[in-house]
Amino acid sequence: MSEPAQTERDSFARVEAGMKRRRAAERRFRFFGKCAVGLGLGFLVILFASIVGNGYSAFWQTRITLDVTIDEAIVDPAGTRDPALLRAADYGALIKQSLREMFPDVSGRRNRFALYGLVSNGANFDLRDRVLADPSLIGSKVALSVAADDDVDMLMKGHIDRGAPEADRRVKDNQLAWIDALEADGRIRSAFNLDFFSNGDSRDPELAGIRGALMGSIFTLFVTLGLSFPLAVAAAVYLEEFAPKNRWTDLIEVNINNLAAVPSIVFGLLGLAVFINFFTLPRSAPIVGGLVLTLMTLPTIIIASRAALKSVPPSIREGALGVGASPMQAVMYHVLPLALPGMLTGTIIGMAQALGETAPLLMIGMVAFIADVPAGVFDPSTALPVQIYLWADSPERAYVEKTSAAIIVLLLFLAAMNALAVLLRRRFERRW
Amino acid sequence: MNERASESDMEAQASQFMAENPERTSARRRPTEADAATYDREHRGTVGELRSEVPRMRCTRVNVRYGDKHAIRDVSLDVGKNEVLAMIGPSGCGKSTFLRCLNRMNDTVAGCRVTGEILLDGKDIMAPDVDVVPLRARVGMVFQKPNPFPKSIFENVAFGPRIHGLAQSHAELEEIVVSSLQKANLWDEVKDRLAHPGTGLSGGQQQRLCIARAIAIQPEVILMDEPCSALDPISTAKIEQLIDELRRNYSICIVTHSMQQAARVSQRTAYFHLGDLIEVGDTDRIFVKPQHQLTEDYITGRFG
Numbered sequence: 001m002s003e004p005a006q007t008e009r010d011s012f013a014r015v016e017a018g019m020k021r022r023r024a025a026e027r028r029f030r031f032f033g034k035c036a037v038g039l040g041l042g043f044l045v046i047l048f049a050s051i052v053g054n055g056y057s058a059f060w061q062t063r064i065t066l067d068v069t070i071d072e073a074i075v076d077p078a079g080t081r082d083p084a085l086l087r088a089a090d091y092g093a094l095i096k097q098s099l100r101e102m103f104p105d106v107s108g109r110r111n112r113f114a115l116y117g118l119v120s121n122g123a124n125f126d127l128r129d130r131v132l133a134d135p136s137l138i139g140s141k142v143a144l145s146v147a148a149d150d151d152v153d154m155l156m157k158g159h160i161d162r163g164a165p166e167a168d169r170r171v172k173d174n175q176l177a178w179i180d181a182l183e184a185d186g187r188i189r190s191a192f193n194l195d196f197f198s199n200g201d202s203r204d205p206e207l208a209g210i211r212g213a214l215m216g217s218i219f220t221l222f223v224t225l226g227l228s229f230p231l232a233v234a235a236a237v238y239l240e241e242f243a244p245k246n247r248w249t250d251l252i253e254v255n256i257n258n259l260a261a262v263p264s265i266v267f268g269l270l271g272l273a274v275f276i277n278f279f280t281l282p283r284s285a286p287i288v289g290g291l292v293l294t295l296m297t298l299p300t301i302i303i304a305s306r307a308a309l310k311s312v313p314p315s316i317r318e319g320a321l322g323v324g325a326s327p328m329q330a331v332m333y334h335v336l337p338l339a340l341p342g343m344l345t346g347t348i349i350g351m352a353q354a355l356g357e358t359a360p361l362l363m364i365g366m367v368a369f370i371a372d373v374p375a376g377v378f379d380p381s382t383a384l385p386v387q388i389y390l391w392a393d394s395p396e397r398a399y400v401e402k403t404s405a406a407i408i409v410l411l412l413f414l415a416a417m418n419a420l421a422v423l424l425r426r427r428f429e430r431r432w
Numbered sequence: 433m434n435e436r437a438s439e440s441d442m443e444a445q446a447s448q449f450m451a452e453n454p455e456r457t458s459a460r461r462r463p464t465e466a467d468a469a470t471y472d473r474e475h476r477g478t479v480g481e482l483r484s485e486v487p488r489m490r491c492t493r494v495n496v497r498y499g500d501k502h503a504i505r506d507v508s509l510d511v512g513k514n515e516v517l518a519m520i521g522p523s524g525c526g527k528s529t530f531l532r533c534l535n536r537m538n539d540t541v542a543g544c545r546v547t548g549e550i551l552l553d554g555k556d557i558m559a560p561d562v563d564v565v566p567l568r569a570r571v572g573m574v575f576q577k578p579n580p581f582p583k584s585i586f587e588n589v590a591f592g593p594r595i596h597g598l599a600q601s602h603a604e605l606e607e608i609v610v611s612s613l614q615k616a617n618l619w620d621e622v623k624d625r626l627a628h629p630g631t632g633l634s635g636g637q638q639q640r641l642c643i644a645r646a647i648a649i650q651p652e653v654i655l656m657d658e659p660c661s662a663l664d665p666i667s668t669a670k671i672e673q674l675i676d677e678l679r680r681n682y683s684i685c686i687v688t689h690s691m692q693q694a695a696r697v698s699q700r701t702a703y704f705h706l707g708d709l710i711e712v713g714d715t716d717r718i719f720v721k722p723q724h725q726l727t728e729d730y731i732t733g734r735f736g
Binding site: 316323 | 596
């Protein structure tokens with residue numbers, strides 16, 4: 001009678017004794033978990049801080065206000081106001097003249113060039129656009145705000161040390177004096193850098209913009225999404241719902257899984273050999289980039305879609321087949337809608353991967369310097385990650401902030417895509 | 433004709449067996465029921481009345497194999513018109529597998545082979561030229577776990593008629609949905625929330641929704657695979673009452689683990705054991721006077 005009670009107490013005591021160790025193990029585990037999350041978040045904060053810290057100034061641009069006399073003798077000597085002639089006129093001379101008027105005591109070829117170098121090479125285009133928009137300005141004097149040269153911009157943003165010896169400084173002493181004079185005159189101000197969002201790439205950092213690369217990425221992703229989503233979903237549905245399970249389908253499954261692990265540059269080589277050399281599609285074009293990235297993302301989306309289809313309870317299929325739906329109707333009406341959120345998640349992961357991919361694009365020529373903004377999928381263009389790589393590789397100081405700014409744009413693009421995915425998932429998500 | 437012959441053969445065999453082993457069979461007898469359990473445990477042929485006077489479905493020598501496993505051996509059985517046929521037996525005895533042969537749901541199972549003859553209104557549904565889609569419209573099915581589609585109650589019922597093109601207009605479709613829900617005794621509970629998801633109903637309501645979904649396509653036979661196993665007694669009682677009402681218009685095959693349920697709802701009962709159909713007969717007779725020792729063991733609770 002007393003013996004079972006004794007062992008009962010014994011086992012209680014043992015359980016109690018073990019509890020301390022168990023609780024400690026649990027606390028340790030939680031602590032490690034928190035450490036891991038904290039470490040991850042810390043690095044994320046560092047990453048964002050460094051990118052935003054480097055890049056935010058690229059969204060501001062130093063501008064210089066010039067008083068330009070639009071001399072009819074230079075712009076339109078014939079007086080016809082013919083747009084073709086107006087377009088071809090030498091507006092650079094007007095800009096130079098205006099600078100000379102502001103600093104009449106600058107003499108000598110070398111000094112004059114230094115003076116002209118204060119404003120961007122793009123200034124004459126600003127003036128041309130202004131005149132073309134309103135030819136009645138010819139003969140009058142206008143106040144024109146033009147972008148400052150990148151060195152001036154860097155100086156104003158504090159990236160060039162005034163105290164450094166003149167020989168080590170991009171902005172020389174005489175230029176410093178002119179800039180101070182302009183500033184004292186209230187002619188230098190900082191404005192939102194619209195050019196960054198409206199221009200394509202340029203050799204002049206103050207004119208270089210993200211639009212070309214952004215449009216290139218959008219077109220490329222458009223092609224990728226348009227091809228890979230339907231193809232991958234169709235392949236996944238067929239393999240998961242209709243294909244017989246035999247050696248061939250096993251082989252296909254193994255190969256799809258292997259393809260997901262193939263380095264992306266290999267897909268680039270394939271694209272070069274097949275799409276450009278064999279099908280003679282245009283080089284550097286988003287269509288080829290999209291095709292290559294389609295090949296790259298297909299396995300990812302197929303695998304995610306199959307997993308989503310597998311997670312649909314078989315009772316749904318049986319229910320549909322039980323009321324006499326054909327297998328196709330069962331899939332279309334019941335299985336696919338339930339699997340769609342998972343498929344969309346896989347697609348977004350694939351698209352995000354495609355958006356950040358650089359290596360295969362290098363192989364198909366999307367790494368070229370392309371100043372024009374592409375207007376379609378057949379126009380030559382670059383993509384955002386390639387643009388980041390190109391700018392990071394450029395020697396001018398001003399490209400440092402451009403690089404970070406391009407990364408910010410890329411991340412925002414990514415965030416927008418993910419937000420869209422979350423929205424779509426919410427919209428389609430159904431519970432069973 | 434053939435069946436009659438085989439039946440009498442079987443009976444002849446059985447009487448011969450009894451004559452040879454009088455002490456064995458008598459030893460199995462329970463003292464209170466002097467003439468129960470005429471056949472002993474080793475007997476594997478089907479005893480009882482496996483044919484119906486007015487058959488809706490007639491199965492002859494149906495065999496099912498999963499790979500090497502012989503899941504069902506030589507089962508011959510009728511499903512009569514306007515009758516409820518209950519299939520009972522211990523787990524894994526093949527009753528669900530047999531049920532799924534009747535609308536060829538086993539086609540969807542990889543590695544499953546079904547042989548034999550299954551006639552629906554005199555036509556072989558196993559023939560290679562038979563399309564399973566219209567077949568399943570004639571032989572509906574209700575599953576063990578309520579599996580309404582994750583759509584509205586209306587859509588759940590409307591899906592079948594819609595894919596089969598049974599309704600010419602939306603009004604007609606609505607009529608089918610309403611009458612199906614009424615027949616399934618669910619209408620009063622859901623009439624105000626037809627647009628709500630079917631998955632939001634209680635388990636018993638979900639199962640009645642599945643029955644409404646099955647009868648919306650006007651089948652001839654309804655197969656029910658343990659329809660009440662996931663339900664509480666009150667929901668079970670409602671479904672049993674419903675089954676009894678549905679019998680007027682349909683033939684119903686129900687697999688159940690509950691012998692009380694079989695006794696309550698069915699007119700005929702078939703007892704399966706390890707892939708063999710052991711005994712078939714009028715429910716009243718099976719539960720009172722089983723002829724086979726295995727049947728008696730099962731219904732008296734000696735195993736199963």
